[in-house]
Amino acid sequence: MVYCALTVQIVRITVTIDDELFNKAVKMADPSMGRTELFREVFKSFIQVQAAKRLIALGGSARDTKPVRRRRDEPDR
Numbered sequence: 001m002v003y004c005a006l007t008v009q010i011v012r013i014t015v016t017i018d019d020e021l022f023n024k025a026v027k028m029a030d031p032s033m034g035r036t037e038l039f040r041e042v043f044k045s046f047i048q049v050q051a052a053k054r055l056i057a058l059g060g061s062a063r064d065t066k067p068v069r070r071r072r073d074e075p076d077r
Contacts, residue, residue, distance in 0.1 A: 029038050 025038060025042070029041075033041075
């Protein structure tokens with residue numbers, strides 16, 4: 001038998017955000033999107049940007065790596 005324990009943590013925080021900045025974000029968001037979803041998307045975007053910055057900072061530091069084969073679609077003829 002395999003037992004799996006799942007721990008879920010819900011963090012509740014209070015944030016102070018500039019009204020103008022928040023209103024711009026709300027206007028750009030999907031009208032059906034709630035505040036929680038909006039903040040979740042903000043955090044996802046932040047994480048993606050920071051991950052990209054870290055990848056750029058590596059700057060090809062693994063120079064001995066072989067090129068990766070990539071699948072390419074056949075050109076339409």
